[in-house]
Amino acid sequence: MFDWLIVGAGFAGSVLAERLASVRGEKVCVIDRRDHIGGNAYDELDAAGILIHRYGPHIFHTNSEAVFAHLSQFTKWRAYEHRVLARLADGMLVPMPINRTTVNRLNALSLTTEDEVEAFFSARAEAVPEIRTSEDVVVSRVGRKLYETFFRGYTRKQWGLDPSELDRSVTSRVPTRADNDDRYFTDTHQFMPLDGYTAMFARMLEHPNITVMTGTDYAAVKDKLSFRRMVWTGPVDEFFDFRFGKLPYRSLVFQHETHDREWFQPVGTVNFPGEEVPFTRVSEYKHLTGQVHPKTSVTYELPAAEGDPYYPVPRPENAALYKQYEALADATENVWFVGRLATYRYYNMDQVVAQALATFKRIETAVPRTGDE
Ligand code: FAD
Ligand code: UDP
DSSP states (O other), rough: OOOEEOOSSSSHHHHHHHHHHTTTTOEEEEEEEESSSSGEEEGEEEETOEEEEEOOOOOEEESOOOHHHHHHOOEEEEEEOOOOEEEESSSEEEEEEHHHHHHHHHOOOOOSSSHHHHHHHOOOOOOOSSBBBBBHHHHHOOOHHHIIIIIIHHHHHHHOOOOGBBBBBGGGOOOOOOOOOBBSSOSSEEEEETOHHHHHHHHOOTTTTTEESSSHHHHHTTTOEEEEEEOSOOHHHTTTTTTTTTOOEEEEEEEEEEEESSSSSSSSSEEEESTSOSSSEEHHHHHOOOOOOEEEEEEEEEEEEESSSOEEEEHHHHHHHHHHHHHHHHTTTEEEEEEETTTOOOOOOOOOHHHHHHHHHHHHSSSSSTTTO
C-alpha cells in the first residue's frame, strides 16, 4: 500500500515525490511510461560518449531563489549563459533575440546608442490598438520586416499556425533589445546541472520511501497498485479519457547527429527562421555542458503535429477547452494535477518546480500526514 502514486517522473513528479517522502515520511511510488526518469529533461551519453538531451536542449534559468535553492540540494552547477544566432536564408548569422548588433548587421548600419536603436524600431513599429496575438507583439515593437525575417516562418513551422492565430504569450517569451546583450535569457540564475539532469533526478528520487517504476503506463497498473492519493503529471485530457475532446499539443521529432569534428557551430543554438528548411533550430550540447571531446553531437528539431505531447498550444479556444478539464480536475478528490501537461501551461522547468513546491504546501495544509489521520 503506497500513500501516493505519482504518474510521471519529470520535474513535477520528482520534486513532489522527494518532498512527500522526505518531509512527510510517506511511501511514494513514481511511475513513468518512458524507460527512464527525468521527463523531457532526460539526458544521456550517446554512442560517442557525448552527453545529449534526448528531448531537445534544456537550459536551466530562473529568477526564483527558492527554486534554485531547492534544486541545489540535488546537484552542483556549471555556470552557462545561452547564446543563440539566427541563420538567415542567405547564410548570414545574427544574434537572436534581436539586439543592436542584429539591426546593424542586417541593415549595414552603425547605430551606437540605445536611443538610436529604439528610434529605428519606433520608426517601423505598427500601431496595434490591442496586443492580442503573437503577431501583434512583434509588429507593434519592431515592425513587419523584422517580424517576417525572424518570427513569422519560425512560428509557422514550430506551431503549424500563423502567429496571428497564437496567444501573445508565445512570442512575448523572446524580448527585443536596443543594447548589445546577446544572451538568450537574462535571469539571475543561469546554470546547467554539473553532472547532467538525469543524475540530479536520480539523487532526488534516491530515498528509502520512494519506489520508481519506469516503462510503466498508468493504464497498465492502476488496478494493480494500491495507493491512497495520486499526483498526475501526464496530459490532463488523457486522465479524463478525452471526455471533452483532445487538447492540442504540438510535437517535435528530434534528429540527433554526431560529427567527426570538435565543433559544429559557434554557439549553443542556431535558429532557422526561414521556411526553406523544415527544422527550427540546431543545438550543440558541448557548448551547454562544457564537455571536452574530439567529436560533437547536435540535435535538429523538426516540428510535428503527431507524436509525444511537448507543447500546450496557447490560443483562446484551447484555453477554453482546458478550463473544462480544469473544473473536472478541481472536482476530483485525492488527485493533484501538476506540471506542463497536467495544467496545460507552457511552463519552463523552473516554473514547474515552483508549481510543484506550491502544490506541496497546499497538500501540507489540506492532507493530514499518514499516521496523523
Ligand atoms: P514532463 O517532463 O513532460 O514529464 C511528464 C512525464 O509523465 C513524462 O516523462 C511522461 O512519460 C509521463 N507520463 C505521461 N502520461 C503518463 C502515463 N499515462 N503513465 C505513465 N507516465 C506518464 N524548459 C526550460 O526551463 N529550459 C529549456 O531550455 C527548455 N527547453 C525545452 C525544449 C524542448 C524541446 C521542450 C519540449 C521543452 C523544453 N523546456 C525547457 C520545458 C521543460 O521540458 C518542461 O518545463 C518540463 O520538463 C516539464 O516537466 P513536467 O514534469 O511537467 O513534464
Ligand atoms: N520564435 C521565433 N523565432 C525565433 C525564436 C522564437 O519566431 O527565432 C517564437 C516562436 O513562436 C517560438 C516562441 O517565439 O515558439 C518562443 O521561443 P522560445 O525560444 O522560448 O521557444 P522554446 O524554447 O520554448 O521552444
